[in-house]
Amino acid sequence: MSSSWQLEKTLLALVLLTALAILARERLLLETLVVEPGQGYEIRLYDDHDAGGSSEVKLLPATEEGYQWQCDLKASFLYPYCGFEIRLVDAWQGLDLSRYRQIELNLEYSGPNKTVRLFLRNFDPRYSQPSDDTTTKYNQVEFAANPEIYQYEFSFSDFFVANWWLLEKDIPPRLSHPQFNNVTSIDIQTGSAHQAGLHQFRLKHVKLVGQRFDTADWYLGIILCWAVIILSFLAFRVYVLTQEVRERKVREHELLEVNALLDSRSQELETLAKTDSLTGAFNRQGIEEAIKNGLYDWRRDGKALSIVMMDIDHFKSINDTYGHGVGDAVLAGISQLVQSHIRSSDLFARWGGEEFVLVCRNTRINYAAHIAEKFRRMVAESEFEQAGQVTASFGVATLRDKGGIDELFRSADEALYRAKERGRNRVELAGSL
Numbered sequence: 001m002s003s004s005w006q007l008e009k010t011l012l013a014l015v016l017l018t019a020l021a022i023l024a025r026e027r028l029l030l031e032t033l034v035v036e037p038g039q040g041y042e043i044r045l046y047d048d049h050d051a052g053g054s055s056e057v058k059l060l061p062a063t064e065e066g067y068q069w070q071c072d073l074k075a076s077f078l079y080p081y082c083g084f085e086i087r088l089v090d091a092w093q094g095l096d097l098s099r100y101r102q103i104e105l106n107l108e109y110s111g112p113n114k115t116v117r118l119f120l121r122n123f124d125p126r127y128s129q130p131s132d133d134t135t136t137k138y139n140q141v142e143f144a145a146n147p148e149i150y151q152y153e154f155s156f157s158d159f160f161v162a163n164w165w166l167l168e169k170d171i172p173p174r175l176s177h178p179q180f181n182n183v184t185s186i187d188i189q190t191g192s193a194h195q196a197g198l199h200q201f202r203l204k205h206v207k208l209v210g211q212r213f214d215t216a217d218w219y220l221g222i223i224l225c226w227a228v229i230i231l232s233f234l235a236f237r238v239y240v241l242t243q244e245v246r247e248r249k250v251r252e253h254e255l256l257e258v259n260a261l262l263d264s265r266s267q268e269l270e271t272l273a274k275t276d277s278l279t280g281a282f283n284r285q286g287i288e289e290a291i292k293n294g295l296y297d298w299r300r301d302g303k304a305l306s307i308v309m310m311d312i313d314h315f316k317s318i319n320d321t322y323g324h325g326v327g328d329a330v331l332a333g334i335s336q337l338v339q340s341h342i343r344s345s346d347l348f349a350r351w352g353g354e355e356f357v358l359v360c361r362n363t364r365i366n367y368a369a370h371i372a373e374k375f376r377r378m379v380a381e382s383e384f385e386q387a388g389q390v391t392a393s394f395g396v397a398t399l400r401d402k403g404g405i406d407e408l409f410r411s412a413d414e415a416l417y418r419a420k421e422r423g424r425n426r427v428e429l430a431g432s433l
């Protein structure tokens with residue numbers, strides 16, 4: 001499977017995850033805490049005795065529907081009250097409820113009051129003292145209670161701090177706002193109408209509903225995840241591309257090396273194909289290009305093209321006397337001698353057997369004859385192993401208006417023939433008798 005298809009699948013999965021994170025945000029972030037009195041939480045009943053009243057509160061037998069208590073508020077005191085407290089923790093280290101948004105009560109009330117009070121009491125060393133329970137902040141909501149209703153819901157923003165508490169504890173304005181970062185207890189208390197008589201309560205649970213993270217933080221998290229994914233992807237692509245470029249460069253370099261090797265090899269083969277293996281001189285094939293170029297120069301610029309035909313004298317008797325090997329050595333020796341003394345523009349080739357030809361571009365016949373004479377003397381003056389002294393005959397010709405290449409070679413051959421006829425070891429020019 002291609003990596004691009006893998007990438008598409010990964011992207012699709014990420015997009016689906018993002019859609020899920022957005023659409024199911026509320027459910028994913030939902031955090032609830034159900035507080036059931038007695039289920040791991042200590043409870044306490046209290047009345048107004050400490051404040052000078054004579055009201056009485058008592059616990060009734062608990063049912064499946066929760067805890068029940070009854071308050072008998074006595075009018076002997078101006079503000080009679082009683083309450084039911086769920087201790088969230090001990091030692092003044094409460095619960096941080098600031099990330100909760102809503103509070104739900106499963107509560108039943110019947111009695112002469114129209115309202116019930118709910119307190120979330122917060123401990124803060126700036127205004128609370130561990131020795132005095134009443135110094136915890138009374139975050140309060142008071143609501144109309146009705147025996148027909150069991151379920152009540154409040155937003156945390158519905159809470160305010162009880163005014164009597166602010167006045168009694170002399171709390172400065174900067175500390176007078178509701179606070180839920182260290183809630184030590186949930187209190188349910190009789191309403192502020194303080195009606196004397198029997199008040200009956202049943203509480204099943206208190207449920208706190210909130211969000212694990214702030215909505216803005218949630219979206220910021222999604223954006224950050226995408227930023228990290230995109231950056232990682234880009235970094236990965238850059239890495240892959242760099243690797244590819246590096247590999248391509250290595251391959252290109254290898255290819256260049258192979259091409260260079262093939263070029264030099266093909267040049268070697270080309271040279272070999274044009275070279276006579278015994279003497280190292282060009283062969284007939286190798287001479288072709290030099291003749292063509294010379295002809296082109298002569299036609300276009302009128303530059304003379306001359307050739308020198310050379311034939312070793314009495315070569316047969318060298319073979320016969322000393323053997324073919326010595327004959328070969330003489331051929332190679334003479335070829336080497338000539339090749340090491342020709343101009344770079346001249347081309348020396350073995351024409352066949354013991355016959356050679358020297359192609360001299362841009363050279364008039366007299367100068368070609370001069371060259372031939374030089375080589376004649378060099379050959380004659382050389383000493384060859386076993387064969388001793390060897391001579392050669394030369395025929396020189398130049399390209400004429402009429403005739404062309406065939407005529408050039410024929411006339412050089414004729415001149416050579418004449419040189420043989422006239423005693424060998426000499427140079428003859430075509431056209432001269």
Ligand SMILES: Nc1nc2c(ncn2[C@@H]2O[C@H](COP(=O)(O)OP(=O)(O)OP(=O)(O)O)[C@@H](O)[C@H]2O)c(=O)[nH]1
Nearest residue numbers: 311312313314315316317319324327328353354420
């Ligand atoms: N060793 C050797 N001999 C060769 C080679 N090619 C041709 N020959 C011999 O060269 C000799 C040429 O002899 P001829 O054509 O009779 O001429 P020549 O003996 O040189 O006499 P002239 O040319 O008249 O002086 C022959 O015997 C060939 O066999 C070669 O590659 N190596």
